[in-house]
Amino acid sequence: MSAYFLFEQESPEGERKSFIFQLNDGDKIAEARALLKDPESLKMHVEGKIISETAPYNPEWSFHLDPASINFFEMQVEVCDANLTYVEEHLQEIGGAFLPRRFWCPWSSRLMAEVPDPLK
Numbered sequence: 001m002s003a004y005f006l007f008e009q010e011s012p013e014g015e016r017k018s019f020i021f022q023l024n025d026g027d028k029i030a031e032a033r034a035l036l037k038d039p040e041s042l043k044m045h046v047e048g049k050i051i052s053e054t055a056p057y058n059p060e061w062s063f064h065l066d067p068a069s070i071n072f073f074e075m076q077v078e079v080c081d082a083n084l085t086y087v088e089e090h091l092q093e094i095g096g097a098f099l100p101r102r103f104w105c106p107w108s109s110r111l112m113a114e115v116p117d118p119l120k
Helices: 026-037 084-089
Strands: 003-010 016-023 045-051 071-073 098-100 110-115
Touching (some): 016 026, 016 084, 026 071
């Protein structure tokens, strides 16, 4: 069973950008759905390990998140914070000093919605 969710983040230019991610774990899917029902939750930020290839369900970006690595957080360390557009522009640098272990936790991300399966 897979479910797809969308988070948003504002670009440095002030544009709202969307990013779709896939969840395959029933507990994580239930957690995401519960968070969406509670807009006051502080755990509305999305984190996970970057895979440097386009996913068919999120073709706008040259990378996606490993579904098994995705979690939701309230607070996280600064070393994993980066803007979505910056990640896209610096994808070849990920894994070293920039986003060590390919772990990304965009602080200003916000879980917004569950979306229909984009592949159907």
